[in-house]
Amino acid sequence: MRFPASIIAFILGLLMAGIGVGLLTVWASDEVPTAQSEEVQDAPLTVISDEIVDPGAERDEFTINAEGEYTIALARTQDIEAWVGDAAHVTIGAVQEGADDAPSTIETQFTEGEATVPDPSGSDLWAVTETIEGDLRYRWSAPDDSGEWSLLIFRDGEEPAPSAVTVELPEEEDSPLGTVLIVIGSLLILVAIFLLYRALVARRRAGGIQQGGVQTSATHDSTPVAATGVTTATGAAAASGPTDTTAEDEMTQTEGRPERADRQDSQHDRVDRQDIDPADEELTGTLGSISTTESTRDAQDPDTTEEGRTWRSRSVATAAALALALSPAVLLADAENAAEDPAEDESAQTEDVEAEEVEAEEGEDAGYSVLLESQLQGIVDDIAETTAAADAEFNAELLSPRVSENAAEVRELTYRNHEIDEDVTPDAIGTEILSAAVTSATDFPRQAVVITQDADAEIPQVLVIEQKSPRENYELIQAVLMVPGTEFPAIAAEDGGAEPVDPDNEDARFAANHAMERVAVYLNNREYYFGMNVEDNAYIEDLQAYQEELSESAEDLSISYTRPSIEEGSTAMRLPDGSVIAVGSFDSTTQLRPEDGASINLSGVTAELAGTESITDDVDIVNRESMILHIPAEDDEKVVVLGVHDIVNEVNTLD
Numbered sequence: 029m030r031f032p033a034s035i036i037a038f039i040l041g042l043l044m045a046g047i048g049v050g051l052l053t054v055w056a057s058d059e060v061p062t063a064q065s066e067e068v069q070d071a072p073l074t075v076i077s078d079e080i081v082d083p084g085a086e087r088d089e090f091t092i093n094a095e096g097e098y099t100i101a102l103a104r105t106q107d108i109e110a111w112v113g114d115a116a117h118v119t120i121g122a123v124q125e126g127a128d129d130a131p132s133t134i135e136t137q138f139t140e141g142e143a144t145v146p147d148p149s150g151s152d153l154w155a156v157t158e159t160i161e162g163d164l165r166y167r168w169s170a171p172d173d174s175g176e177w178s179l180l181i182f183r184d185g186e187e188p189a190p191s192a193v194t195v196e197l198p199e200e201e202d203s204p205l206g207t208v209l210i211v212i213g214s215l216l217i218l219v220a221i222f223l224l225y226r227a228l229v230a231r232r233r234a235g236g237i238q239q240g241g242v243q244t245s246a247t248h249d250s251t252p253v254a255a256t257g258v259t260t261a262t263g264a265a266a267a268s269g270p271t272d273t274t275a276e277d278e279m280t281q282t283e284g285r286p287e288r289a290d291r292q293d294s295q296h297d298r299v300d301r302q303d304i305d306p307a308d309e310e311l312t313g314t315l316g317s318i319s320t321t322e323s324t325r326d327a328q329d330p331d332t333t334e335e336g337r338t339w340r341s342r343s344v345a346t347a348a349a350l351a352l353a354l355s356p357a358v359l360l361a362d363a364e365n366a367a368e369d370p371a372e373d374e375s376a377q378t379e380d381v382e383a384e385e386v387e388a389e390e391g392e393d394a395g396y397s398v399l400l401e402s403q404l405q406g407i408v409d410d411i412a413e414t415t416a417a418a419d420a421e422f423n424a425e426l427l428s429p430r431v432s433e434n435a436a437e438v439r440e441l442t443y444r445n446h447e448i449d450e451d452v453t454p455d456a457i458g459t460e461i462l463s464a465a466v467t468s469a470t471d472f473p474r475q476a477v478v479i480t481q482d483a484d485a486e487i488p489q490v491l492v493i494e495q496k497s498p499r500e501n502y503e504l505i506q507a508v509l510m511v512p513g514t515e516f517p518a519i520a521a522e523d524g525g526a527e528p529v530d531p532d533n534e535d536a537r538f539a540a541n542h543a544m545e546r547v548a549v550y551l552n553n554r555e556y557y558f559g560m561n562v563e564d565n566a567y568i569e570d571l572q573a574y575q576e577e578l579s580e581s582a583e584d585l586s587i588s589y590t591r592p593s594i595e596e597g598s599t600a601m602r603l604p605d606g607s608v609i610a611v612g613s614f615d616s617t618t619q620l621r622p623e624d625g626a627s628i629n630l631s632g633v634t635a636e637l638a639g640t641e642s643i644t645d646d647v648d649i650v651n652r653e654s655m656i657l658h659i660p661a662e663d664d665e666k667v668v669v670l671g672v673h674d675i676v677n678e679v680n681t682l683d
Contacts, residue, residue: 031227038220045213052207063123063132063195070188071116071138072145074181075108079122080134080195081168087123087195092164094190098183100166101154105176106470107398110498111153112180116141118191132197145185152407152501154180155400174396174524396524397466398474404464404521407493407502408480412457415439415504419454422446433505434613435492438652441675448636452675455509458482458489465519465526465603472497475528477601477609479516487512490656490671492599492611506599506611508654508671511567516658516670517603525604531612536659537561540600540610543659543667545591548616551672552589563666584626588619606661609670613654615677620647630679637679646682651675 081088092100101108121135149157155171170177181189399407411430418426424440431439445452458480466476474495481488492506510516519526531540538546538561546558554572562568579587591614598612620628627644634649635641651674658668 031224034220034223034227036220037216037223041213041216041218041220043213044209044216048205048207048209048211048213052210063134063197065120065134065191065193066136068118068136068138068191069116071118071191072143072182072185072187072189073112073115073117073148074120074189074191075112075117076120076179076181076193077105077122078168078170078177080120080193082123087197088168089196090166090168091194092166092181092190093192093194094163096183097159097161098181098190099149099157099159100164101148101151101180101182102156102171102177103154103180104174104398105178107153107498108178108180110470110472111148111151113498114141115145116143118189120191120193123195123197134193134195136191146499147185148180148182149184150501151499152399152403152495153498155403171400171402172522174522396468397522397526398468398470399466399476399521401461401521404466404476404478405459405461408457408461408478408491409459411491411493411502411504412459415454415457419456429501430503432503433494434652434654435504435507438507438613438654438673438675441652441677445633445676448633452633455489455507456482456485457491457504457507458485461521462488463516463519464521465517465601465609466521466524467526467528467601468524469527474502475599475601476502476526477611479510488516490516490611492656494599506613506654506656508611508656508673510671511565511669513565514668514670517605517607519603523604526601529600529602529608531598531600531610535600535602536606536608536661537663537665538659538667540598540608540612540657540659543657544598544610544612544655547657547667547669548591548614548653548655552591561667563668565669567672568669584623585628586619586621586623588621589616590619591616608659608661610657610659611655613652616651616653616674618649618651620649622646633676634679637676638681643681648680648682650677650680652677 076090080090103111117139119135119137119139121137124133124135148154155177166179181191183189414427414430418424418431418439422443424436424443427436427439439454442452442454460481460483461478462481463479464476465478467474472495476493478491478493479488480491487509489507489509491504493502494505495502529535529540531544532542533539534542546556547562550556550559550562551568551571552575554576575587575589598610600608600610602608622628622644625644627642628647630638630641630643630647638647653672653674655669655673656671658670660666660668
């Protein structure tokens with residue numbers, strides 16, 4: 029009966045498991061539970077926070093339901109909040125699970141404010157932008173783990189932005205019937221395997237018994253000499269009756285207990301083997317050898333005895349039961365993400381929270397750049413494109429809105445002087461970023477110092493860019509070629525840790541304004557005391573040597589230099605190592621005073637601006653100068669002049 033039972037159990041198990049799988053897959057409901065944002069007033073901006081996604085619940089996608097064309101921008105939450113400011117907007121937050129039978133919803137809030145805003149497209153604050161049309165299934169993916177990220181949805185700043193969002197929720201099983209059927213079916217399949225094994229064991233045992241009975245019968249029939257031998261050894265009186273009676277008894281016992289008779293005959297064969305007829309030695313020996321091996325194994329190996337076979341059967345059953353206990357659990361864990369022990373789960377969550385808190389604190393201490401590398405590269409590319417267009421036309425009006433302050437003034441002077449002297453040309457803005465110190469401060473204005481190099485230039489240049497307010501883009505405010513032989517700290521754009529400082533505070537060895545003014549004086553006077561704090565370089569040596577030679581060669585001419593205090597102050601940024609980058613610009617005056625009726629010969633730009641090539645009156649030549657310094661943090665280190673640029677601004681004659 030074991031064979032039919034195993035087949036029936038196997039078929040029933042497959043059937044039940046198949047039905048269970050079907051209930052969980054093919055016949056499962058196609059309806060997907062969703063949560064939708066609430067209907068609110070229209071606004072020009074919609075903000076979606078990262079609370080809408082929940083990676084732990086495998087919910088990192090949502091759908092923006094909209095008609096027509098619109099733009100989505102990914103940016104840090106603080107940047108989006110800064111840009112939105114006082115504008116009317118809709119904020120979409122976390123999913124709220126419905127109580128009882130109430131549907132789940134998405135937190136939606138309308139904030140009153142400006143009904144229209146400037147077009148947000150093209151802002152430097154956005155890390156990624158995409159313009160699409162119609163519904164969009166969006167998978168949340170932040171560029172990095174620095175700070176919180178959000179999405180801003182808009183059209184043109186005037187039309188209402190889409191604000192309808194749908195989130196798919198994890199499906200809940202209506203009934204555990206499918207899982208129960210899979211488990212029961214698995215049990216039946218294992219039971220079928222167990223019954224099949226028992227049936228095979230029983231058949232093997234029955235075959236062994238039948239083989240042993242034939243061997244015993246053959247031994248009795250073919251060895252009459254052994255019986256005679258026994259009779260002869262015990263005497264004639266005992267050989268007549270008892271021998272026949274014993275044979276009949278043995279036959280009776282053999283029929284009643286075949287296994288025991290088999291063992292007795294086997295032992296009998298081994299004891300009386302010496303009396304076997306030599307003619308039957310080969311056949312009898314072969315049978316005896318097989319029998320002896322099996323008997324010895326039965327006596328020594330517990331797996332082949334009745335007790336051993338029972339033990340082995342129980343072991344297989346135990347192993348099968350263990351496999352059955354583990355397999356469904358693993359299957360259900362993979363298929364349904366079964367929760368672990370509540371205590372362990374709570375402990376794991378606690379550890380995760382602690383780890384996140386520690387990591388956040390470390391990130392806050394280290395700071396992070398307010399610009400991604402891709403953002404900074406895009407800004408530099410845009411500035412380079414703008415300046416290249418203006419340089420091609422020598423038109424300062426084309427510099428807006430990417431170039432302002434001193435950088436714009438210097439380029440405008442360059443364009444003017446180019447009309448006088450074609451050899452005067454502006455330095456192209458390079459786009460290859462070699463190093464960058466970007467502020468980690470989130471307030472405005474924001475600044476960054478960037479070292480770039482043009483493909484056709486041999487010397488890198490230092491750019492200072494600034495974003496004055498959230499709705500304005502970064503502008504180039506300083507651009508100075510580096511002095512050959514100087515070095516700038518190697519800083520990646522996203523390293524962070526840089527921050528603007530007050531140029532009048534001694535955040536490094538010297539305050540930025542103090543160092544800027546003292547270095548400017550030292551450039552024209554080798555004997556000035558502050559020179560002991562300045563690192564020598566080729567530019568300073570050549571400049572001082574030229575000025576000294578000019579003064580010595582002009583016997584009837586007195587030359588002096590004055591530099592007023594920096595009224596507007598310099599721009600200063602502290603780097604992660606504690607040193608400070610100071611950038612400033614000012615007008616320096618070269619005073620030419622002829623003696624005893626001597627004349628001053630002018631040429632080029634100065635002659636054109638003075639209106640004459642020779643003059644006997646006093647002359648003041650005013651140059652616009654820009655300078656960048658690296659002020660060390662340690663007292664035993666010196667200030668490095670990274671870059672200096674000057675251009676003739678005006679020539680004044682004094683009667």
